Amino acid sequence: MANAPVLLDIGTDAYAHQMEVDEVKRRMGIHHNYFDCWIFGFLENKNFNVDEAIAKLQRRADFEREQLAAYNVTDWMMENMRKGIIQIIGNDKAGRVTLYVSTARDKPVSARREESRMNFDMFVSYGTRLRPESKRCQIAMLINQDKASMMSNLDMTFQADIALRIAKFYPGCVDKMYICKMGRLLAALAKPIFSRLPAIVSDRIIIVSDGDIRAGKLLELYDASVLPVELGGQNDCDHQDNYDRFATNIRDYFEQLKAAVLRGEGVKEWELSNLRASGYAEELSRMDALKRSIIDPSSSLRDQMLTGTHEPGGCSPLGTNGSVTVASFSPRSAARHVVDIDDDANLVTCGTDSVEMNEPQSPALLQLRNSSSAPRTPTRDLFTDYVSQFATIESFFRLSMTEMHEREWLQVVQWEVQERQRLLHDSGLIQGDKLLAGLPPSVLLVAKGFLWLCLMITSFFFFIGTCFIALLGVITLVNIFFAIFVQPYHVFLYGAAFVVVAAQFVIFCSRGFDVARNTFQGRVVQAFKAFGAKALLCQLTIYVGCTIGYFVLFCVMAARYDVLTGLQYSLAYGWIVAVCLIFVYHVVFGFGLRTVNKRSYAHGSRQNNAETTLYLFMDVEMDDEHMEDRCPPAEVMMLTMVGVVSVAMGVAYLTGGGFFFLCAAIVAQAMLLLLSTTFMTARSVSSSSDITICGVFYASMFWMDAIFTMSQNRWDGGWGNSLLTVLFIMLFFVITGMVSVYGPWKGSVRRWLFRLSWVLLLLHLIGCVAALLVFNYRFGLFVLALAVHLLLCVVRTNGASSHYGVFTMSASFTLALLACCILGHSSAVDTYSGVASDVLLPNYARRFRGSSASLSSRSQSTLSRLDALSSAPFPSSSTSSDSGSDEGIGALPPLCLTVFGPTLDLVGMALFTKLGLNEDRAAQDVDLGRWFPSFRRMAVPDVVDANVLRMDAFREETTKVNTTVVAVRPGSDLMLLIESMTMWIDTYALSFFSFLMPAIYVDLLMPYLNFVQQMLPLRWETSIDHTASVVRTLLLNLRGDREVIYLVGHGPIGSRAAVIGLQTQSNVNSVVFSGPPIVQSKYGLNITADVLARRLLSVQTMQTVFSTWYLRTASMQFVPCSLGGTICDRIDTMVQELNHLCTA
Template sequence: MSNTPVLLDIGTDAYAHQTEVDEVKKHMGIQHNYFDCWIFGFLENKNFNIDETVEKLRRRADFERTQLAACNVTDWMMENMRKGIIQIIGNDKAGRVVFYVSTARDKPVASRREESRMNFDILLTYGTRLRPESKRCQITMLINQDKASMISNLDMTLQADIALRIAKFYPGCVDKIYICKMGRLLAAMAKPIFSRLPAIVSDRIIIISDSDIRHGKLLELFDASVLPIELGGENDCDHQKHYDKFAATIRSYFEQLKPALMRGEEVKEWELENLRAAGFIKDASPMDALKRSIVEPSPSLREQFLPGPLEPAGYSLLLTNGSITGPSFSPRSPALCALDIDDDANLITCETDSIDRDGPRSTGRMQRNASMLSRSPARSLFADYLHQFTTIESFFRLSVTEMHERQWLQIVQWEMQERRSILQGERFIRGDRLLAGLPPSVLLLAKGFLWLCLIVTSSFFFLGTCFIALFGVVTLMNIFFAIFVRPYHVFLYGAALVVVASQFVILCSRGVDVTRSTFQGRVVQAFRALGAKALAVQLIIYVVCTIAFFVLFCAMAVRHDVLTGLQYSIAYGWIVAVCLIFIYHVVFAFGLRTLSTHSYANGSRQYNAEATVYLFMEVEMDDENAEQRCPPAEVMLLTVVGVLSVAMGIAFLTGGGFFFLCATIVAQAVLLQLCTTFVIARSVSSSSDIIISGVFYASVFWMNTIFTISQNGWSGDWGRSTLAVLFVMLFFVITGMVSVFGPWKGAVRRWLFRLSWLLLLLHLIACVAALIAFNYRFGLFVLALAVHLLLCIMRTNESSNNFGMLIMSAGFTLALLACCMLAYASDAEVYEGSVSDVLVPNYANRSSASTVSRYPMSADLVEPQVTLSGMATLASVHTQRNITYVMPPLCLAQFGPTLDALGMALFAKLGLNDDVDAQEKDLRRWFPSFRRLPTPEMVESEVMHLDAFREETATVNTTIVTARSGMDSILMIESMAMWIDTYILSFFSLLMPAPYVDKLMPHLSFVQRMVPAQWMASIEKTTAVVHGLLKDLRGDRENVFIVGHGPVGSRAAVIGLRTQENVYSLTFSGPPVVPSKYNLNFSPEVLARRMLAVQTMQTVFSTWYLRTASMQFIPCSLGGNRCDRIDTTIQTLSQLCDE
């Protein structure tokens, strides 16, 4: 047996995986290398995973014992083979067996599909057999579609089933499939099916056009003596005698194979034994055979030396050139035993122990040796020298041969390393290859600039991915809260939530892929369609973009400043990145095809995308993952998290606190993430999408139950809606579990798979149709996303990855938790009881000696800068006080005859008091000149509660409207969706110019205007109440201030800005109000006059807050959320503005 690796029959790329092949053979107990090519096909199909390859080989063995052994060559099969549909015409130039298929001769019958499958199994087994000249076990299919009819000559169901059988039982055996002379109608029908076949098959399909045949494309692959005349060759193979001979050969082969299969032998082992019996395989190497021929005696000498039967412990002596060698022939040592001449243990020297030359045993042995020598024939001295010379020359020749083979293998290994480096250079951006030829002094600078471009562009793609996640979280939040507006909305907007969430998961996955590929210097998958030019094109784009952004930075830095230049260049960078990722996401669903070849393999897929094949064709499903079960550790972990989610939810529904709600949300998000990760890891088929969809529905149901029941209870339509969702969720989850993990085979599993998928699709279609009927704008939007999602599922089963899923699930969970915490913080500010005794008890006395005052309607609410001359002028109108230090501008603002900034903060605190009597007491203590105004009664389900107070003087009348959160905690959580986008976008405020923030905000929350929301309806009602309360308060003597704290205060400020012009808004520690988001066409100057937003520094969000013209900051060193409290604001203002 030669030392040349068998894998080199396939190529050097295959030989690079010799270690993995040897590991598989070790698991399978295979000691030789004749099956290396056969094993490599299975190993490549499993992405070189050792354990999965071993399992697939065992399934192949089961297939041989159960299915292949049960085959019989029927008369119909013999008749079909005699038609010449398939015949072997020789080998291609790579040494593969060529199957020539004439499609026009086939007349498929649906009732004979099972026999056609058996016939194909037998033909492929024969074509991939071990041959004396080659062990690569591969064939090439040359398919002639000339004059083939789509109706009478083609059974697409059978073709798809055969392709799936190749992937399951013959991976890598069909190395190339050349399809020639395919008609346009047939190509239009076949190409979509080719793209959905497993990659192990679709990657090998190459369509040869008539133009390629005329230009000799096939002659580059096949010898003219092999290529049929119809395809431009010289092989006249279309004769009936050839068909008959081929059919007889196949029948004879299988009749010999079947008894071996019935005995339990494997196909390859049986073929190997036949080659051994025919003498085509020698187990020993030439060197071993030579050593054995030297040490072993010839049969004639053994007959002379051993005339009688062998005796135990008997010895024979061979005299060779005066040396004595005594091999022992005993019952435990066969007569054909050979001694290894390279083994030092066989040498007897003077220093050898355990040899007693003087003992009686030695004396007897010498007597026996003497008797043997007396009978040994005389040998010629010349013959001995000739024999020795021949032996030495044979050793020398074999040594030279082995040295040649070793050197040749080293050359092959060097070539493989060089090829790998070349391939790596095509896929990785390596400066030493791209910049070859540059002077050494310039090369280092060029490589540094190249990697700088990669870092800059990857940073932009990372920021773009973050913005996509931000946009997706905001969109999902608005859709999620739309579920709770009316009963049964969970079906409409729940399905929309699943569709939109899946889309954003895929979109984030594309962003992560592009970012990672760019940062690592690899060619982005979207550019691989350009072939060898991909590297240059991608590099040019990166360099051009980097230079363009640098030029933009320089221009803006010269026009404005360095920070503004950075903001403009970064903003344009990640905006362009978002657009590119979105285009890549849209195109990804249609697959990426290599432009330089005619292969219809979908380059973007690594796993099977066979959903449509299983749904619409009678093909056998892949059972590789049917018997896999989740490990006990995974099952236990999922069970614990699921039970924890249910327990926390029940605890919240039965009166538990805010902690149980947050725990339920986190546990459900973790359960969804873990389940999705585990299912994807355990199954790569389309069945995994059924489980994932079921888990999504279960999550939507549980969140709907938590929010709906805690707010509306089980009464009326809400209870019936919850039960309906429960039954639908259980149906889909149970159906998916049964169809995926049940012990089903064959047609039963296929029909359960179809039932699960069709019901899921019908449910999705019904929900989207109903959504279009009730909300056509949003329904059409979801319909477009659903169509794109179905394309991704059917064509690109690995369209999403764990990174995209993790980003979206974590982002949505954190945003929902933020809404809960903001609502909880707003609700915690509401109090009962009087606080005027401990909080600025002497404010009424301060107001009598007020500082510089002015009419609030004659000037802006806030003067950022007030000069001393201006202060002196205003002091002439009112009592002036000696000022010994510089006050902040906020302390100089006067909102009424007895009202300053501290008084407004006290009114915000007063509005948070839920005790009417205590509120009256504090009002008389702080503001004795104010009285309460009657306000329309507001139900507990409103998002805000309003109180109004009024002061009337001879010069001006001042009305203060305060706001606090309502009693419905769930509605408060939902209302935080009004600000969650502002809080999230604040993290991007430093990465773009200020005008861009105002322009971007309406587009970020566009879904908010398309879906219903309870809090929006509640705000409309509150706005109507404010209009009714203030409709008579008009004129120059009337000033109205709406005061609030936190998110509720900002919400009240928006309501005030929407009313009449003499209404001003003041907020303390609230989210920034972006006018464009609420269709407020205010300039920064008008906003500064109409609104004042007081923010404390060192809070959780103060660093990232969006800066607007209406903001004023006051210091705070407490940190965390303590600086956000209204009590802290009051104390800080009291210290700042104290005399």
């Protein structure tokens, strides 16, 4: 065989991977190139990963020893082969052996599937054998479906099993499958099956219609002498003699193959030995044979080169007559002469003095040696040695030149392949050369710059839109998560809903990142590839049109208002339109359009989720490629460490540990779930990965349920039974899944365990969704729609999610949950017990003590301003106790001039807020008498400590005005406080987007962010509603012009109390310190912004943490504070800063 690279039989693209093939051969100890095409198929299947390809080749060797060697040709198999279902008709124009399949002759029997599988292995092994004319080890299948019946001639289970078998044991061997004359009903059944096969099989299936046959498409692939008559050729191959001969050939071939495998040979090694025995393959390369000929002249390649080609000349030694004899190349003594055949300097030439000639010899000794050696060794001919050595040097030179030429040719081919790949890569980039052809160079440059600008702008909007999708998903998931803890056993209903919604938003974000990344890189988005050649035009039309629309909107709004407003409007419309486009892509993606969701699995070992349906509904053999590497030690150790940390932190918190342990348990459990998902999807440990991920998800849900319920409810009220039930169900699913995935099962046992695990998971999911429909039909319908789309994504697509989507949703949800925990804990630690007036402004009441005339004047001034409450934000007058001069008043900030009653200013409101946080009633009375001696406690209806809000009411009555202050504080239930923070988490999250849209759009978007709250039974909402009813009852009789009522509070709890005040009667005003802003549309407040500014005062410090960063309202006033962190947000700091600011 010539030294031409064997991979060129397949094509230059294959030849470009010669280095990977050589590496595989080096590791496996293969020193020839006859198996290059065979090895290339395994490399291509594994995305040219050498380690995985070697592992797959090892599995192929195991298959030969364990399965092929155990096959026997039965009578039924011989009879089946003689039916003419399959026969070899010749080669196509590319040189592939072609198996002609007549489906109408096949009468499949389910009981004979195993024998049919054996037959198929024999056919493919025979068709892909090494042949003298080609070593490509590939076949093409020409399948004639004419007159085939779906009921009697087709076994789709067997067909799917065979296709998976090709991907497992014959990767790349079946290069093309041409399916001809397929009926419509059969095509409708077969196409969904084909779409779920591994891409290395499904991408090679070509359906040829009758019109294509009549148009001569098959004649472009086959010579007329090879193509059967039924398909438009001239080969009349449908004869019983052909069938019998083919069956006999297969049987004889397999019997010899089986005997060789039983002897310990591999299939390809045996085929190569047959070629060598027949003289079609050289034992060694020409260079190796030439080197060996120097040592072993009996099989010298030089003899073949010298015979008839070189005549001795000139200086022939005496006695040789110019002849070349074998004795001339007899080996010399190894003791005296060591010949290094790899070093040309050691070769003997005409310029080399003979060793014997340089040694002094006596005539007697020379005569004795000649006489003793004459009978054994012919006389050496120096001229013949010279000619032979010259021929050897020339042969080395020619082979070296040939090898150098081949290396240069390989380099040229690799350069060509790289250039082709670059051109192919560039074809997917948006350059606009074709669309802009004909433009002058200068205009073309400007047009390309404009296209690039459009791409950058659009990719930015897609990224912002994806972030908004993640924000919406996180808010939805947090609300669903806390709905689990409303009642016992809700973990099943809303836990399943959490899984469905989380998976949906992961896929949603993945689509957004795909679009944003492809757009930023200037590539055609996968969704547009469904339009074929018009994909580029469609994408550019949308991008350019949207960009122009954004610019026009900016110009209009900038002209009408200002530049910043115009920019906000254009940004808002940009990412809102991007969200809509991503949503359309997400919905369409679930229906499994091949041109839309095609992934890299076609060229690698990525998991194909669509295979799950084959394993579930068809009796096909499961892939076991990753059986040996399903539990890498590093991954197991890392997951174990994270799991142990999560359990340890959770147990520490449940046994009385601090708040830190709760946060640490949440972070560790999120890390465990994220790492598990990442490891499973990265290694693609078959379609069973989803079972493992579900098991980890079940364990995570149980542990979070245990932490939140045990710390809150212990074992009372059915919570203990609920927790035990969740534990047992979690253990059942986890153990079942682990046994089915990681057990040493094969064949039907593994298949049925896989089905059992999947069916149980699906039944549990369906049962939970059905129960959710019964108990909460609105939310149940929402989850049902998402579940249907999710199942479509699982069974119809190759891979719906990406690492970007998984990481974004996992990290965002964890951060949001931690934010709720931190906000709730911060509200809980605001409460205290004991007397505070001893150290905090003990002399506050003295500033209002003075002459009665002064007090009467101040009261009258205050009353006049309180009567004008509808026309001024808050009544104001001098609050200076020592001086009423205008100079003192003018020196104070406007915020300090605000008064709320005859003896109540802004500092007093802060002290009332501090007073309301006191849980000790006796100490509260002491502080009340010292700070506000004119106020008395009011009787408040009972509000249990477990509520989100608790309150105390205080009242001051004068002849002109009656002032009532209702101070609120958080309840004692920490978990309820954490859950209640979901009422503000959307405001905090949306504040990051507030600079990307006008203020009016914030009001419009806010109700849609927490849409799911209206469908969920949340505990904190019930508690808030109860507190609101208590407030309305308390203030029901406090109406009239002389009644002024204030609700005061601190932090998020204070803001929620302010909302309650705004929702009650019109004479109720609210004062909040360090609380988040109140958005009217979120709570359905039917008041204008002007009224909101009059009835609400929100005081913030400049270094606040609990206020939002960008979202501002007209009710907010700021106080300087430089202490930093959460210190400025404390009510004690607020009181001190206000007192310092407002003291003249």
